[in-house]
Amino acid sequence: MPLDHSLIGVEGPAHERTWTTRDTMLYALGVGAGTSELEFTTEKGQRVLPTFAVLAAQSPGRRLGDFDPALLVHAEQGFELYRELPPAGGVRTTSKVTGIYDKGSGALVTSEARAVDLDTGEPVVSSRSAVFIRGEGGFGGDRGPRDAWVLPDRAPDHKVTYPTLPEQALLYRLSGDGNPLHSDPEFAARAGFDRPILHGLCTYGVTGRALLHAVAGSDPGRFQAMSGRFTSPVLPGESLTVSIWVDGENVHFRTAKDDGTVVIDRGRATISRR
Numbered sequence: 001m002p003l004d005h006s007l008i009g010v011e012g013p014a015h016e017r018t019w020t021t022r023d024t025m026l027y028a029l030g031v032g033a034g035t036s037e038l039e040f041t042t043e044k045g046q047r048v049l050p051t052f053a054v055l056a057a058q059s060p061g062r063r064l065g066d067f068d069p070a071l072l073v074h075a076e077q078g079f080e081l082y083r084e085l086p087p088a089g090g091v092r093t094t095s096k097v098t099g100i101y102d103k104g105s106g107a108l109v110t111s112e113a114r115a116v117d118l119d120t121g122e123p124v125v126s127s128r129s130a131v132f133i134r135g136e137g138g139f140g141g142d143r144g145p146r147d148a149w150v151l152p153d154r155a156p157d158h159k160v161t162y163p164t165l166p167e168q169a170l171l172y173r174l175s176g177d178g179n180p181l182h183s184d185p186e187f188a189a190r191a192g193f194d195r196p197i198l199h200g201l202c203t204y205g206v207t208g209r210a211l212l213h214a215v216a217g218s219d220p221g222r223f224q225a226m227s228g229r230f231t232s233p234v235l236p237g238e239s240l241t242v243s244i245w246v247d248g249e250n251v252h253f254r255t256a257k258d259d260g261t262v263v264i265d266r267g268r269a270t271i272s273r274r
């Protein structure tokens with residue numbers, strides 16, 4: 001059954017989301033922060049990890065078509081953050097599907113969202129994401145735009161390795177993503193995985209922590225943007241190494257597993273010098 005191309009460019013209903021200090025602390029734990037990052041995991045002087053912006057600006061997805069949900073994976077994610085997020089707050093988000101591309105082995109569906117402060121209406125976050133739906137390609141559509149990301153021709157300026165826990169996906173899902181692909185072995189098997197895989201946004205959050213501490217001096221106020229492509233699944237318990245290249249405010253990065261498999265590619269971030 002083909003995907004619903006009539007969704008492209010049509011803004012969905014506005015969605016309001018509020019969060020509490022507990023939500024932002026739970027998110028920090030979900031992406032691996034712990035006792036060495038108490039400003040993100042406890043109330044004392046609490047600050048918010050910048051990648052929480054993606055969750056803040058999420059709205060319920062629209063029905064893209066009639067396909068097996070086990071075959072859908074998160075493919076790309078980017079965001080721009082216009083000001084530091086408060087530990088508790090709220091936004092109103094509008095979103096739309098921006099493209100449905102034919103990638104042969106699957107379809108790539110891209111979306112964007114804009115979130116404004118619930119009280120003031122000021123812009124807080126812009127977010128861009130893509131999902132890859134295996135088996136839904138081959139409909140004769142456009143392959144979509146190409147990205148000119150180039151791996152810097154030098155050794156990384158920073159390399160940061162963080163572990164993930166075997167329970168990481170069970171912890172992360174409490175931040176609101178209950179997709180059984182990350183918790184239910186039977187569902188994961190239907191998608192062709194030996195066991196449930198880690199949420200892409202968990203890998204993204206672990207990577208964001210590495211960027212925050214290595215490049216932004218642990219100051220979320222300097223973290224302006226981040227984007228990347230999910231190129232290979234991560235299993236809970238695997239370690240992640242983020243290689244980072246810094247050129248002024250422009251940052252390139254890549255995240256890989258211990259065996260060298262790249263799991264987030266084409267990474268970019270903008271981190272102010274302040």
Ligand SMILES: C/C=C/C(=O)SCCNC(=O)CCNC(=O)[C@H](O)C(C)(C)COP(=O)(O)OP(=O)(O)OC[C@H]1O[C@@H](n2cnc3c(N)ncnc32)[C@H](O)[C@@H]1OP(=O)(O)O
Pocket residue numbers: 072073074075076103104105106108130132134143144179181197198199200201229230231232233234
């Ligand atoms: C709701 C779910 C939530 C989750 O969190 S799921 C967990 C997080 N996500 C993942 O683990 C996904 C990891 N990525 C992958 O497993 C693979 O990657 C894909 C299955 C997405 C694609 O792999 P393949 O079917 O082998 O595609 P190809 O032959 O490498 O490329 C075919 C075309 O698709 C483009 N492409 C491949 N991967 C992505 C991607 N991640 N985002 C955007 N485009 C992608 C390529 O460039 C190319 O297209 P061009 O020929 O036009 O260049």
